[in-house]
Structure formats: structure tokens, C-alpha cells
Amino acid sequence: MSGIVIEGAVRSFGTVRAVDGVNLTVGDGEFFTLLGPSGCGKTTLLRMIAGFCELDAGEIRFGARRIDKLPAHTRDIGMVFQNYAVFPNLTVAGNVAYGLKARRVAEADLARRVDEALALVQLAGYGERWPHQLSGGQLQRVAIARALVIRPQVLLFDEPLSNLDARLRVSMRAEIRELQKSLGITAIYVTHDQEEAMSVSDRIALMQSGKLEQVGAPSEIYRNPATRFAAEFMGTTNLLEARALGRDGAGKVSLRPEALRLDAEAPAGWPRIGGTVAQVEILGPITRFDVRLADGSLLKVAALDEPHRTLATGAAVMLAYDPARLTMLP
Amino acid sequence: MTLAIPHQQRLPLAIAALGFLFLGLFLLYPLFNVFGASLLDSEGEKFTFANYLKVLGRPFYRGAIVNTLTIGVAATVTTTLMSVPFAFALARLPVPGKAAILALAAMPLVLPSFVSAYAIVLLLGRAGIVTQWLNSWGIGFGSIYGAGGIVLVYTLTLYPYVLLPTMAGFKAVDVSVEEAAQSLGSSPRRTLWTVTLPIVLPSILAGGLLVFIETLENFGVPFVLAEDMPIFAVEAFKLFIGETAPNPSSAGVLGVLLILTTAAVLLVQRRYLSSRRFATGARAAPPVLQVGPVLRIAAAVYCWTVVLLALVPFFAIVVLSFMEFRGPVLHANFSLENFAILFDRSTRPLLNTLLFATAAAVAVTLVGVPIAYVVTRLRGALATVLDVVATLPFAVAGTVLAIGFVVSFNSGWLILTGGPLIMVLAYTVRKVPFAVRSSSAILHQIDSSLEEASVSLGRSPLQTFGRILVPLMLGGILSGFVLTWVTVASELSATVVLYSGQWRTLTVVMFQALESGGGGVATAAASTLIVVTLLPIALLYRLVRRYELS
Numbered sequence: 001m002s003g004i005v006i007e008g009a010v011r012s013f014g015t016v017r018a019v020d021g022v023n024l025t026v027g028d029g030e031f032f033t034l035l036g037p038s039g040c041g042k043t044t045l046l047r048m049i050a051g052f053c054e055l056d057a058g059e060i061r062f063g064a065r066r067i068d069k070l071p072a073h074t075r076d077i078g079m080v081f082q083n084y085a086v087f088p089n090l091t092v093a094g095n096v097a098y099g100l101k102a103r104r105v106a107e108a109d110l111a112r113r114v115d116e117a118l119a120l121v122q123l124a125g126y127g128e129r130w131p132h133q134l135s136g137g138q139l140q141r142v143a144i145a146r147a148l149v150i151r152p153q154v155l156l157f158d159e160p161l162s163n164l165d166a167r168l169r170v171s172m173r174a175e176i177r178e179l180q181k182s183l184g185i186t187a188i189y190v191t192h193d194q195e196e197a198m199s200v201s202d203r204i205a206l207m208q209s210g211k212l213e214q215v216g217a218p219s220e221i222y223r224n225p226a227t228r229f230a231a232e233f234m235g236t237t238n239l240l241e242a243r244a245l246g247r248d249g250a251g252k253v254s255l256r257p258e259a260l261r262l263d264a265e266a267p268a269g270w271p272r273i274g275g276t277v278a279q280v281e282i283l284g285p286i287t288r289f290d291v292r293l294a295d296g297s298l299l300k301v302a303a304l305d306e307p308h309r310t311l312a313t314g315a316a317v318m319l320a321y322d323p324a325r326l327t328m329l330p
Numbered sequence: 331m332t333l334a335i336p337h338q339q340r341l342p343l344a345i346a347a348l349g350f351l352f353l354g355l356f357l358l359y360p361l362f363n364v365f366g367a368s369l370l371d372s373e374g375e376k377f378t379f380a381n382y383l384k385v386l387g388r389p390f391y392r393g394a395i396v397n398t399l400t401i402g403v404a405a406t407v408t409t410t411l412m413s414v415p416f417a418f419a420l421a422r423l424p425v426p427g428k429a430a431i432l433a434l435a436a437m438p439l440v441l442p443s444f445v446s447a448y449a450i451v452l453l454l455g456r457a458g459i460v461t462q463w464l465n466s467w468g469i470g471f472g473s474i475y476g477a478g479g480i481v482l483v484y485t486l487t488l489y490p491y492v493l494l495p496t497m498a499g500f501k502a503v504d505v506s507v508e509e510a511a512q513s514l515g516s517s518p519r520r521t522l523w524t525v526t527l528p529i530v531l532p533s534i535l536a537g538g539l540l541v542f543i544e545t546l547e548n549f550g551v552p553f554v555l556a557e558d559m560p561i562f563a564v565e566a567f568k569l570f571i572g573e574t575a576p577n578p579s580s581a582g583v584l585g586v587l588l589i590l591t592t593a594a595v596l597l598v599q600r601r602y603l604s605s606r607r608f609a610t611g612a613r614a615a616p617p618v619l620q621v622g623p624v625l626r627i628a629a630a631v632y633c634w635t636v637v638l639l640a641l642v643p644f645f646a647i648v649v650l651s652f653m654e655f656r657g658p659v660l661h662a663n664f665s666l667e668n669f670a671i672l673f674d675r676s677t678r679p680l681l682n683t684l685l686f687a688t689a690a691a692v693a694v695t696l697v698g699v700p701i702a703y704v705v706t707r708l709r710g711a712l713a714t715v716l717d718v719v720a721t722l723p724f725a726v727a728g729t730v731l732a733i734g735f736v737v738s739f740n741s742g743w744l745i746l747t748g749g750p751l752i753m754v755l756a757y758t759v760r761k762v763p764f765a766v767r768s769s770s771a772i773l774h775q776i777d778s779s780l781e782e783a784s785v786s787l788g789r790s791p792l793q794t795f796g797r798i799l800v801p802l803m804l805g806g807i808l809s810g811f812v813l814t815w816v817t818v819a820s821e822l823s824a825t826v827v828l829y830s831g832q833w834r835t836l837t838v839v840m841f842q843a844l845e846s847g848g849g850g851v852a853t854a855a856a857s858t859l860i861v862v863t864l865l866p867i868a869l870l871y872r873l874v875r876r877y878e879l880s
Contacts, residue, residue: 071338
């Protein structure tokens, strides 16, 4: 197996092109994320790979083998669903054994593999429990164990953490990443949460309106967004006319809040720009403040907390920015 | 070259094809033949509208139409007037023994309504016990034969059709809507009339239309009570039995008119209800209202009176079946004599009833559950058409369907008349809508990601259906099975057309005993039928209770 290749995938629902000519190559063992707002086509693309959604045009290959015409149950895929989809009529062990039984794994081997899979997701000893006795986080672990135990060629995650509370989301995403790396299974992960995508992925495909907006490593998309949409979706940014910063060109530029500093705290070589403080939020580790420039536009600034800094609304300030972190947008 | 059918749609499409095949052969084809019969001359050769002119030209049959519709409207009105306050009391007032009331109120739905009609005759008829007792005191009352008695029996047996959805409607009203009305200065009484009732109105109307359709199709009640008053379903049957010509053209005409009437009513209902769906999104049932002692006692008395009154006829039949009949006159000598006569003649009718009910319930489950799967999982025009066709039997009176069966399957390549299979098939077609409705209600609640999870783990769609969906639907399938079983056991309208010789059922025995005035056998058959109906229901209750406790 050498990764997943998607070529020219198209799917329309009525007049809407949910997936509009997507070309992608996912490397073997890679943790690849489809990121985008709801309705961008990321889930449709995932369901195409899983076999729950037909392609109008294009093809999907696992290595050299074309799979997009195969029935879903013969594709050898492990899928983890947003709402867990744990079978309520089976015990935890019954759920995990389900795919093994479909593959006619021998009884002795089966019990051992179920126990191993449950231990892997830290649910050892939970085999005899029923789904309704488990919490949301435990249910999602069962779903992950169930998908892993069949040793699939590809693992698919459809927003697996969005039904969990914030704290659990953070710990589970680290666990998922660790599991995937230790097992070396190619994974495709769908989420609308930019931070989650950045934390788990080797690479991200940012999608909008059925098309790929930008594909790359998380840091690359964050630091060098190719489009205005990419710049805004991958975290807070300042979108300014290039002229407002005294630069040439008619286009817009993106400047992240953390690339701006107060005059006194910045290296001498950075360009300066003056304004008045419009609003200040001290959030603990960082302080966010808005500065209104002479032309009326607002600049968002984020700085680490500094005990001796005073910022008063209405005060005049001089800012500096890192010219290397200024991204020109088309 | 393979067919370009997406693989995840192959199973639903295959089921849909089988469903259309079954319903096409055993529903659409017989109905088509009824239409055909109505449009051909009595030899079945020439196309003509003369049958319609002949039937509609006779005042007798015009009278049948007017009578049937009048009785239907009257019964719908009385049922609604009786059930809406009942439903409100159960939903919103402190009434003691609500669970018991609900269990008892559902019973008329499964008990045969013509048994109730017969009990009314035995109690209030010319030679009725109550009539004679009142006469001995010099008190007389009007005849219960004809429209009045029929409306009475319909009201007592069909009221759950309005009660149950209306109660659900009252419970689904978001109480904050009422609170909003009252905070705007509306009194509780005005709030009820201007806010609560309008929200519940679609549920009331849906129930009322069910009642109306049931009255149009009902054969047994008018057969027992109408005497010489012409009623649609009864006249269609009599015409069919009486027509000696090869083509039952006149019965066909009445059948077509009956189908068109019910279809029109159903269409009006769909049009009306589709534009009035008030989803208020209540999170919890509205609280029970605090009312004074007078209203509280009145509500309790009212609810218990209605629910018990509806069951009195059935109770009376069981008691009367142990008494001695001399002609139409009853004597208080209690014995098992009536049952001895009934079963000495033959136990076959009882066995046939059990056999047919079981076979039909199995068949309905095997046909209805897969169709429900297609209707809920396969969106699009095909699923809609299948849904409509599978709902169609609901609009077809049993008598009419049975006439279609006889016309279609008494010659040619598929001959079924005279055997038991034709009865089971007719029952199956008649009850399929109920199985489809109840199963698709459950399927809507089962998230399709469960099926996708199973498929992604390597089970084919067919295996997934058997291993995941069927276990999850089991409770609903089981109660649908019992409901089908019970209603088939007391089916009369299709049975009287289709039975033959040794394949008589309990309902036929009762029907024949009524015709020949054999009150003893009729009551014995009726109370046997009541036991046969209630036993599986009681078992189901116990099973459900145990399942819920574990």
C-alpha cells in the first residue's frame, strides 16, 4: 500500500457541487486532515473514500488499486463517526469483535485481538459493559478500538471529537495522533476546528465550496496562507490594504496579531506604525488589544503578558511589525 | 457491462422491486380488475358506463351513499366531541389511574367492532335484556337499529383513534407558549381556546379522519345493525354475492365509488395537514393543571365512564355466552352449552383463525419491514411512490379488495379462490400499511451511521440489515406482529367474501350464526374471539414490561 490518490473527484447534489474536481495524494502512514467550514465538501469527500457516496467523475486509488467502484464493505476501511455509531444492541466486546467476525477471524484469535484493541484505547476490562453504561468519551474509544482492530488500510475520522466536551477533546486528539503514529495506518481526518487540525495533522487540505483552497503542513498554511480565506480560516489575522502599511501594490496583506509588538518591545529594524488604543483584553497569558490607525482601520495585536506594560484605551501608541511575517495575498 | 446502480443502493432497489411486484400483483392488479368490472357489461366483454348509470340511477343505492356519508360524519363528530375533553383530561388534569385508563382505552382498537354491535343488539335490541327490563317498568326508548345504533357503536369503538393522537398533541404543546399568552393578559380559558386548541387541531383532525374512513369501510357493524337501511360496504357485498353474471359489474361500481370516496378524504387530509404542522418543540410534557375539586371529580368520572362504557358490550358478550338462548330470548341458566355446540360442530374455525392470523402476521412483517427500510433509507421519487402504494390498502375497504381478489384469481394462470392462501394474501395486503408505518417510525430514529459503521467494518448491506437493524427494531416489529395478528383474527369484511367450505374462521361462524339467528353459537364465537384477541396483547404487555425493567 502506498497512500491514497484522489483524481478529479466530482460530486453534485442537485445544483450544488459538493466536491468540485479535487486532486489529492495522501502519503503512506500520513495523518491527513480535511479542514473547512460546514458545507465545504470535506465530509462528502471522506464519504467518497469510505464508499458511502458515489463519484460523478474522477477516481480514488489505494496504492495502485482503484477502489471507488467497490462496495463499501469490501474496501477495508476503519471509520470513526461523529456520533460514535456504537451498536447499542452489542456489548463493548461485541462491538469491537463485529468487524473481526465479518472477516471470519478464528474464535481464539478474536478474543485476544479484542482485548488488545480495548487495552490500546485504555478500556481494558470494559468488554462486558453495554454502550448505554458508558460516557461519551468512552463510547468514542470503543468506536476507535472497533475501527483499529480490523487493521484497516485506511482510518477515516468524521469529526470524531465534536460531541465531546472541550477538555476531553484536547486529550483525545493527542491520543488519536499517538495511536495512529504507533500503528502506522494512513489516516484521513475531517474537522472544522482549525486548532484541532493543526495539533493532529502531518498535512492539512483546507477546503472551501468543494475545492481545495490550500494543501500543506499546518505551520506552512498558517504562516504562508495562499488566499484571504486561508489566512482568515487558519486563525485570527489582520487583513489590510498594502498601502495602509506604506507598501506598494494594490492587493491586501495578512499580518498575524502576534507579528505586531509595541515600539519599546520590538527590534529596531522593524517598520513602525502609529495609532490609538481602541480596546484592551487581558486574557491571562496573553493580552489582546486593538489599535485604530490614522485611516480608521483596526489592527488586532496579541502579546504575551508583561507586568510593567500599561495600556489605556484612547492612548496613542507606536507599533512595530515583523516584515518577514507579512503575507501578500492575491 | 454491469448496470450502473450505485452499490449502496442495490439492496434498497432490490427490495423496492420485490415490494412493487408483491403490491402490484396483490393490490394494484385486483383493484384494476374492480375498475375493469365496473366499466364492462355483465358478460365482461364490452366497455360501457351503463353500470354507473344503472347503479346511481336507483334511489336505493343513492340512499346507500347518503346514509354511509351521513353516518360517517355523525360518528366522526360524536367521537371527536367525546374524545377531545377526554384527551385534555388525561394530558393536563389530575385523573386517578391514568395508566389503567390508557390501557383500557386502547382495547377497542383491537377488539372486533361488530361484536360490540351484536352486544348492543342483545342488550338494547327488540328482545334485548335491558329493553325488556325497562319495558317491565313501562319505560320505552327509540330503536337502536339503523343510523342511531350504528353511530353509537362507532363512537364507542373508534374513539381511541381521536383520543390517542389528541392526547399526544396536548402533551406536545410547549407550555411556554401558553405562559406567553397568559403573560400577554389572556385568561387560562381564553388561552385554551386561542392557543392550545389551535395547536392541537391538526392531531384532532387527523384522528377524526381516521374515524371517518373506518366508518366508510366497516362492514360488520352496519351488517348487524342497519337492518333494511342500505349501507355502502354491505350493499357492495350483497350485490357481489347476488350477481350471477360472469362480470360483477354492479358490485364493481360500488367498490370503485367507495375507493374514490376514501381516496378523496385522504387527499384532503394530506393537503390540509401538510400546510399545518405546528412543531412547538416542547422539551417536557406540560405540567398537570391545578384545578378545584369539582372539576377534578368531574374529569375522573368522565374518563372512567367513557372507558368502561366502551368495554361494557364486550364484557356483556362474555357473560351472555354462558347463558341459554331460546330463539332470540335469553334465560339466566349459566352453562358451557353454547361453547359445547360451537366446538362440537368443529374446532376448525378456531384453528383456521389462529393459523391465518399467524401466517398473515409473518407475511406482513416480511413484506412491511423491508418496505419501511426502503421508504426511510432510499430518498427520491421511487421511495415516495412505494410509500404511497404501500399506504393505499388503507383506503381500500376489505370487501372491495376481496371482490378484486375473486375477480383476479378465480381463473387464468394464478387460481387462488377456494383455498386458504387467498385469505392470507388479502389479510397481508390489508395490514401492510400498519407494518410500514410502525417500522418506518422506528427506522427514522435509528441513525444511518450505525449502518455505515457496520458496512465499513465489512458487513454487506444485507448482513447489516439482519445483524444491526432487525435487532434494534425488534420491539417495534414484535408489537406490529401482535397487532397484525390480533386485527387479522377479528377481520370480517374481506373474510366473508373470500372464505370457502372448510376454511371458515371464527368471524365467519359468528356471521353465519347471526344470519340464522343462532345467538348461542354467535356469543360463544364472539367471546372466544375476545379471548383470542386479548391473550396475545396481554403477553405483549408482559414482555414489554419485563424488557423495560431489565
